Amino acid sequence: MKKDINTVAAIKLLISRLVVYGILIFLTFLCLFFFYLMFINASRSNAQLQAGFTMIPGGNTIKNFVNAWHDTNISIPVGMKNSFIVASLSAVLTSYFSALTAYGTYVYDFKYKKAVHLFILAIMMIPSQVSAVGFIQLAFKYHLTNKLWMLIIPSIAAPSVYFYMRQYLEATLPLEMVEAARIDGSNEFRIFNEIVLPIMKPAIAVQMIFSFVGSWNNYFMPSLLLNDLQKKTVPVMIATLRSADFTKFDMGKVYMLMVMAILPVMIIYVILSKSIIKGVTSGSVKG
Amino acid sequence: MAEVLLKNIKKIYTDNESRKKGRGKFRQQPKEGEEEKKVSLQITDEGVVAVQEFNLDIKDKEFIVLVGPSGCGKSTTLRMIAGLEEITSGELYIDGNLVNNVEPKDRDIAMVFQSYALYPHMTVYDNMAYSLKIKHVDKAEIDRKVREAAEILDITQYLDRKPKALSGGQRQRVAIGRAIVRNPKVLLMDEPLSNLDAKLRNQMRSEIIKLRKKINTTFVYVTHDQIEAMTLGDRIVVMKDGYIQQIGTPQEVFDHPANLFVSGFIGTPQMNYFDAELVIREGSYYVETKGISVKLAEDKQLRLKENDVKAQPVTLGVRPEHLTIAEEGINGQVEVSELMGSSLHLHMTVDGKDVICIVPTEGRKVNYDGKQLKLAFTGDVAHVFSREDQHNLEY
Numbered sequence: 001m002k003k004d005i006n007t008v009a010a011i012k013l014l015i016s017r018l019v020v021y022g023i024l025i026f027l028t029f030l031c032l033f034f035f036y037l038m039f040i041n042a043s044r045s046n047a048q049l050q051a052g053f054t055m056i057p058g059g060n061t062i063k064n065f066v067n068a069w070h071d072t073n074i075s076i077p078v079g080m081k082n083s084f085i086v087a088s089l090s091a092v093l094t095s096y097f098s099a100l101t102a103y104g105t106y107v108y109d110f111k112y113k114k115a116v117h118l119f120i121l122a123i124m125m126i127p128s129q130v131s132a133v134g135f136i137q138l139a140f141k142y143h144l145t146n147k148l149w150m151l152i153i154p155s156i157a158a159p160s161v162y163f164y165m166r167q168y169l170e171a172t173l174p175l176e177m178v179e180a181a182r183i184d185g186s187n188e189f190r191i192f193n194e195i196v197l198p199i200m201k202p203a204i205a206v207q208m209i210f211s212f213v214g215s216w217n218n219y220f221m222p223s224l225l226l227n228d229l230q231k232k233t234v235p236v237m238i239a240t241l242r243s244a245d246f247t248k249f250d251m252g253k254v255y256m257l258m259v260m261a262i263l264p265v266m267i268i269y270v271i272l273s274k275s276i277i278k279g280v281t282s283g284s285v286k287g
Numbered sequence: 288m289a290e291v292l293l294k295n296i297k298k299i300y301t302d303n304e305s306r307k308k309g310r311g312k313f314r315q316q317p318k319e320g321e322e323e324k325k326v327s328l329q330i331t332d333e334g335v336v337a338v339q340e341f342n343l344d345i346k347d348k349e350f351i352v353l354v355g356p357s358g359c360g361k362s363t364t365l366r367m368i369a370g371l372e373e374i375t376s377g378e379l380y381i382d383g384n385l386v387n388n389v390e391p392k393d394r395d396i397a398m399v400f401q402s403y404a405l406y407p408h409m410t411v412y413d414n415m416a417y418s419l420k421i422k423h424v425d426k427a428e429i430d431r432k433v434r435e436a437a438e439i440l441d442i443t444q445y446l447d448r449k450p451k452a453l454s455g456g457q458r459q460r461v462a463i464g465r466a467i468v469r470n471p472k473v474l475l476m477d478e479p480l481s482n483l484d485a486k487l488r489n490q491m492r493s494e495i496i497k498l499r500k501k502i503n504t505t506f507v508y509v510t511h512d513q514i515e516a517m518t519l520g521d522r523i524v525v526m527k528d529g530y531i532q533q534i535g536t537p538q539e540v541f542d543h544p545a546n547l548f549v550s551g552f553i554g555t556p557q558m559n560y561f562d563a564e565l566v567i568r569e570g571s572y573y574v575e576t577k578g579i580s581v582k583l584a585e586d587k588q589l590r591l592k593e594n595d596v597k598a599q600p601v602t603l604g605v606r607p608e609h610l611t612i613a614e615e616g617i618n619g620q621v622e623v624s625e626l627m628g629s630s631l632h633l634h635m636t637v638d639g640k641d642v643i644c645i646v647p648t649e650g651r652k653v654n655y656d657g658k659q660l661k662l663a664f665t666g667d668v669a670h671v672f673s674r675e676d677q678h679n680l681e682y
């Protein structure tokens with residue numbers, strides 16, 4: 001009798017595992033399949049690509065790379081550099097200042113604090129396209145197009161990042177720790193930089209990845225603000241290439257460009273994901 | 288020199304502040320063993336009155352313990368001394384200087400928090416060195432001080448560890464270490480032992496007594512545990528609902544509780560209470576209850592006379608260890624008896640009320656369960672409290 005129960009349990013376990021792994025494999029496939037396709041396509045020539053899909057790599061990788069690199073309509077090193085400047089500065093500044101703001105509304109008591117909090121959150125509801133119109137007009141009026149910092153500065157005010165940081169603080173930062181630092185003689189700014197920021201490292205890493213990727217892939221705003229080749233970011237360049245010259249349109253080259261555009265994002269992800277360690281604060285307060 | 292003088296201190300939490308306190312999971316939970324009953328605080332138009340009419344003169348190097356049930360305003364008082372909480376009215380002097388508006392960092396105090404509040408990303412060494420680094424003390428000096436404090440607290444071998452790699456007791460020591468490295472004028476501690484298990488708590492309690500001998504500073508220690516209060520304090524301040532109930536040495540508070548609340552709060556098991564009559568016969572005070580009459584001791588007679596106390600119905604209080612089994616006395620029935628080793632705790636009912644009586648076992652084995660016993664007490668251990676306002680009629 002006992003043995004029967006055990007066998008049944010074992011079978012149940014097996015079935016549930018099969019189901020779970022099945023789902024996981026399917027999801028993984030969904031995620032990775034299109035990456036795979038992209039890499040495959042980047043290795044095929046335009047003619048091959050027009051012939052249809054295949055799972056087998058073609059032999060055109062080097063040629064596509066050379067073509068992309070030497071295309072006169074674009075400049076990959078310049079694009080990479082511009083994208084990198086915009087994305088990394090946005091990521092760093094957004095995370096830092098959002099954390100600072102969240103800390104401000106979490107730790108300090110001031111009049112209308114709740115209203116301030118709600119106001120910031122309300123901004124989240126406004127689609128960026130709406131405010132973009134006014135922003136673009138402003139940029140044109142004051143001749144501020146083709147300036148990279150015009151992409152960086154507005155991204156610093158990010159309500160959703162603020163919201164995330166605020167939630168994270170509420171969950172991880174005991175006010176007593178701030179008070180302990182005050183009694184230790186630290187000033188408010190120093191407390192933020194030396195005590196709070198390190199505790200928020202995982203949240204900051206997450207938000208840096210998100211805003212880096214978001215900024216790196218951003219096409220909407222840069223396409224409106226940048227038309228000087230020396231200032232264009234990678235997505236804008238890819239778009240240029242697509243629309244530049246129909247007679248010489250080479251899909252293999254475009255795919256290769258996409259691969260090149262994605263690589264830095266992957267590298268950043270690998271670097272930052274290391275610092276998303278759980279339990280950074282465990283041990284500071286009672287376990 | 289570090290005297291702390293609190294003059295008519297009052298704290299009102301305005302609505303604005305109350306909102307902040309309600310948030311988050313870091314709001315202090317009621318501690319184990321602490322009564323969780325809702326206290327009746329004064330809620331005025333201005334807000335919650337957490338502490339009022341607080342007058343206390345803490346002498347240099349004195350060990351003061353604030354004790355009372357949860358929510359009575361102990362932490363608030365401590366935080367006002369630390370400068371973490373604004374003082375609504377009254378004056379706070381440290382070393383003769385008015386410090387009401389002085390920032391915590393300029394008060395030269397240190398504080399040990401209940402949650403320890405160690406910096407999780409720093410090693411034990413850096414945790415302890417942080418305050419000195421801020422003061423730009425030079426490296427060699429920091430090193431010397433940190434190692435000295437670590438030596439005192441026996442945590443030298445953990446200096447390179449992060450707090451999360453330490454046990455509760457070790458974290459506690461680090462928290463204390465962080466407070467003592469900079470020789471504060473006043474060392475404030477808010478329920479430092481309440482997160483430790485019973486055994487460790489006892490051990491740390493004696494460590495604190497030892498620590499106190501090694502470092503020369505004024506201590507203000509908050510606890511809800513009356514045993515901690517009795518064993519640690521030079522003087523203890525019993526609080527309830529934001530008011531001081533009594534200030535005195537542990538012995539004074541134990542022997543001469545100022546009112547019913549203090550008598551019940553200090554001492555375990557709790558004091559027993561009987562409805563009684565205070566009568567005067569031939570110029571002497573007697574308490575009469577349940578058919579017995581006990582003449583009060585000489586010193587009590589004097590104090591009662593001095594206060595011109597009239598004969599009246601009173602609440603009589605007698606501690607469990609002062610009740611004895613006798614031929615003549617109050618009738619009671621034993622419900623349960625607990626053997627505590629050298630003594631036996633008899634849980635009895637007297638006229639439907641619970642009464643505890645402690646009797647020495649003296650190695651004999653007596654089964655009291657279910658027995659009818661007579662309880663007696665002497666005139667020097669009887670406390671008489673007013674029925675009207677519950678104060679001790681002797682004072």
Ligand SMILES: Nc1ncnc2c1ncn2[C@@H]1O[C@H](COP(=O)(O)OP(=O)(O)O)[C@@H](O)[C@H]1O
Nearest residue numbers: 300304305308335337357358359360361362363
């Ligand atoms: N920030 C606050 N806002 C409103 N009320 C508070 C605040 N802090 C404490 N109180 C109230 O003041 C009273 C005293 O609190 P506290 O000093 O923490 O008590 P204790 O430390 O003795 O348990 C409690 O009733 C508590 O609810």
Ligand SMILES: [Mg+2]
Nearest residue numbers: 315361362363
């Ligand atoms: Mg408290």
